[in-house]
Amino acid sequence: QQQVKQSPQSLIVQKGGIPIINCAYENTAFDYFPWYQQFPGKGPALLIAIRPDVSEKKEGRFTISFNKSAKQFSLHIMDSQPGDSATYFCAASKAGGGNKLTFGTGTQLKVEL
Amino acid sequence: ETGVTQTPRHLVMGMTNKKSLKCEQHLGHNAMYWYKQSAKKPLELMFVYNFKEQTENNSVPSRFSPECPNSSHLFLHLHTLQPEDSALYLCASSQGAQGYEQYFGPGTRLTVT
Numbered sequence A: 001q002q003q004v005k006q007s008p009q010s011l012i013v014q015k016g017g018i019p020i021i022n023c024a025y026e027n028t029a030f031d032y033f034p035w036y037q038q039f040p041g042k043g044p045a046l047l048i049a050i051r052p053d054v055s056e057k058k059e060g061r062f063t064i065s066f067n068k069s070a071k072q073f074s075l076h077i078m079d080s081q082p083g084d085s086a087t088y089f090c091a092a093s094k095a096g097g098g099n100k101l102t103f104g105t106g107t108q109l110k111v112e113l
Numbered sequence B: 001e002t003g004v005t006q007t008p009r010h011l012v013m014g015m016t017n018k019k020s021l022k023c024e025q026h027l028g029h030n031a032m033y034w035y036k037q038s039a040k041k042p043l044e045l046m047f048v049y050n051f052k053e054q055t056e057n058n059s060v061p062s063r064f065s066p067e068c069p070n071s072s073h074l075f076l077h078l079h080t081l082q083p084e085d086s087a088l089y090l091c092a093s094s095q096g097a098q099g100y101e102q103y104f105g106p107g108t109r110l111t112v113t
Helices: none
Strands: A004-007 A010-014 A020-025 A033-038 A045-050 A056-059 A062-067 A072-077 A086-092 A107-112 B004-007 B010-013 B018-025 B031-037 B044-050 B053-057 B064-070 B073-079 B087-094 B108-112
Touching: A004 A086, A020 A086, A033 A062, A045 A056, A045 A062, A045 A072, A072 A086, B004 B087, B010 B018, B018 B031, B018 B087, B031 B064, B031 B073, B044 B064, B044 B073, B053 B064
Parallel strands: A010 A107, B010 B108
Antiparallel strands: A004 A020, A020 A072, A033 A045, A033 A086, A056 A062, A062 A072, A086 A107, B004 B018, B018 B073, B031 B044, B031 B087, B044 B053, B064 B073, B087 B108
């Protein structure tokens, strides 16, 4: 049973657009929600993360919005650039969960000129 | 670079071969992980080691055998693999028992013929 559902599977936006990637989780014990960015030939790299005590977190052009009641969180990329073209994974983990991150299936983002 | 290196980067092996994947982290972390990444599927956690002790085996077939001689090195020994084992194998590390921030290596692209 997949515990973190991610959508869309792929996304194409124009340069300067704001792609939004959504994730939904089932386990209310999750208390840490990171986003990873993966370029071809590279491993996933931690991009930004949020805990459920806040509803939004910004780091540069990347923003996580978190809705605890709906059990959903999303990644927004402001002023997207071709260099942002990558695969993005959401994940979730819980305290006492033994270091286990549960990942979504990934979103392949392409930013066109 | 993330401070996590993996060798080899590419590996082609027959079903009767025995090979090993190597991972080394230069971050001073205490926990190390093996993940399997297949197309269109979430990253699958395979094994977790904390302070050289295996703390997680996510129902991985015995043809995959991990080894962690110290906190900086992790191996994955492979034998009699199946074609469906072809995937990208990622190593990651984190600090501490609740190491939410995991740092990934670039992965080994494994093809089983």
